[in-house]
Amino acid sequence: MSTHRNGLLLANVSRRHFLKGLAASGALVIAARWDLSLAQDEEEASYGADGMPHGWVDDPNVFIRIDEDGTVTVVNHRAEMGQGIRTSLVMVVADELGADWDRVRVEQAIGHEERYGNQDTDGSRSMRHWFDPMRRAAAAARTMLEQAAAEHWDVPVAECHAGVHMVIHEPSDRELGFGELAAAASQLPVPERDSLRLKPRDEWRYIGRENVKTDRPLAIDGEDIVTGRALYGADVVLDDMLYAVIARPPVYGATLASVDDSAALAVPGVIRVVEVQGTGQPAGFEPLGGVAVVAENTWAAIEGRRALEIEWDTESAGDNASYDSEAYRQLLEESAQSPGRVVREQGDIEAALADAETRLEATYYMPHLAHATMEPPAALARLVDGKAEIWAPVQSPQAARDGVAGRLGLEPEDVTVNVTLLGGGFGRKSKPDFVLEAASLAREFEGRPVRVQWTREDDIQHDYFHAVSVDRLEAGMDGDGKALAWRHRTLSPSIGSLFGPDPKHKVDFELGMGFTATPFDIPAMSLENPEAEAHVRIGWYRAVYNLPHAFAIQSFVAEMAEAAGHDHRDYLLELLGPARQIDPREINEGWNYGEDPERYPVDIGRLRAVVEKATEEAGWGRKLPEGRGLGLAVHHSFVSYTAVVLDVEVDDGGEVIVHNADIAFDCGPQVNPERIRAQMEGACVMGIGNALHSEITVSEGRIEQDNFHQYLIPRISHAPRTVRVHLINDSPEAPMGGVGEPGVPPVTPALCNAIFAATGKRIRRLPIGDQLAS
């Protein structure tokens, strides 16, 4: 197995426990069926898509179908959660095939990684892992159409070229539509991968273009969304359907002691009350357990649950039952005073700190956060004759499939997972616990479809929370403010705690998110990771550990610049040092988002370029009115580079108004620049929300927030008045980076730096809340 490259080893080991009778397959077994030799060669490298479970597939017969009427259907096997992948991957196929947008349709794949390759829609990697395979699949299909035309006309294939939705024979001025050729082409062998001609950029009509004119909107689901026809997890309606909500243990690891369901059963519409088995700790992707109320409609189920009288046993929860987030913050801050496991070291940190003219120290705190996707988790399941069918909004349909199979004692091939649109994902829906709940209930009501609906309270109280974090930084500078020493201790509970004994340290992929590869040119550095325990379910939340790392590091650089009396931008550029490429292995960063360290070095030149672009566009250094300031931050994550400058006002009441955002973003080649801009705009709002208001607190192991009146997320007034996204480095030579997540991490520190510029107040503890009111 080579899955460790992508940091998902834990998750995949866990889910493979349920793969009865199926040997845990190597990442490339499936991709190998097209060309075994190449696949085997690449298995040794096992980077990028090669390093993912089930690897990649580029067989056109899997992804592309052409009907006789010319309709091209593209199978999209990645989850759509707002990033636009159903549009962007189809653009890739349409362009390479030569298809006309108005005659292209998309079909959503079921969860089936042996057929489609890896489907985990997370880690900002759909496009960077699938651009090449999808291009090859489409180029192969185009070649087959050209071959079919050549045979039909009995002319050399070299004289036949695909135009827009047709193949043309120029010497005789004849043409045949894709639809007319489809049947014959489908009988032809798939051409050798090495023989394929990929279109040069100047032949692209959709890829990399903005403002493309098409009769049908480019956004595949746009019309369905604005007319209410788009189908999300709770929108699939089947005959004879049942509706369930579940009361879950209020403390992670607690179990059901007793339940009195008499009042619940008396609620009109309630049919049955059923216990759902949890698996205790660690929870993995399994349900938390609890009591389900199954009814004729959702409202009856909610009313029935309200009427349950439940006693929970918190003994099995151990320490979790006394978890208090405020006490925990203090504990982590104390722990940050002592050395921790050394992750990376260069020079003599103690000597360098001792020799420093000026020393600076600061501790930053970021609380737990909840994903709060606008669509709360929901899943529909039906079990008939030993076969389960699922409809659910899942980021990892194969994990859902394996999990359901394990729970119901079925083989994965007896489980069909239909993937609906996701009403937001952000990492929450990579965990299929809610799907497994529906599967458990489907077993209780065999033959009848059962939908489990999470309420907002369920969602906020039983999330896989973003890890709380404390980051303590120390720096030593010489008399000119030049940095000589940098010590960073980072503390957070680990996602690893979901899958086995709590590692109590961040694991490699967590440290690899913006900590280990801290890109500064400082003679003495010590990066350390003291212990921290997990007491709630911890999970991936958009950009994950990059959020606290970027918040702390980019805030601290601004504090250093201030202490040194230097301009923040100039100081940041000096810390980054000259443009150069650093092999991540040389700075102890072995994970590197699963990507080849030679193809994807830490590129200081790209970091510098986004800083220079964002500050230039924002008019860095310009004079602003009293109470208003510019804040800057930069971050490298998901092998992309983002710099943000925010123009922020703090009014007399301490309210923060973000006037403008200038975001410079370098993800290398841009497939769908319009959606990249949209991702940056949304990431900016999410980063502002993470800073301003959002906080999950815990007392006696119980989450203290339960809906949007307590767990605050940004509203329209919190969005910047203008967001300008500056996309740079759309170069075919640049390695393609991620888009969905890398926009978020620098926003929060940029905001806090702007607040400092506006008010002189330094925010070290999030959320900002009412800290600016005075």
Add this chain to the structure above:
Amino acid sequence: MVTLTINGQDHELDVPDQMPLLWALRDVVQLTGTKFGCGMAQCGACTVHLNGEAVRSCVTPVSQAQGREITTIEAIGDDEVGQRIQQAWLDLGVAQCGYCQGGQIMSATALLNREPDPDDAQILEAMAGNLCRCGTYNRIRQAIHRAAGHEEEQA
């Protein structure tokens, strides 16, 4: 029995008076364009029109909706303003995941029907109750300006 007039059609429903209109629409009439987001009028995903006014269907009992014209996202395109809003949403690529956008469009349409020429402050106020976790707010504001015929209101 409750009789509801939904998108111009009468529906007889055998549901309790207190059932929120949201669940009657979704589970009983099977109009699923109206979304559940919070259940307590905090997020606006469930916004529908009652006699042209935007209300949160998750806290509106069916008894209160009786005798009034209920319009949902599925039929808002029949309204001239609603159609313009939908087109502006498409032109500017507002939606990301799209889950909240039905509610956003219902709120925006009610605004323009009430105030055809809103300024920025009126837009922010009218849309304050509609959450979008994808953060599409800038484009929502721009799309409303566009539907109102304001040229280049926003950068």
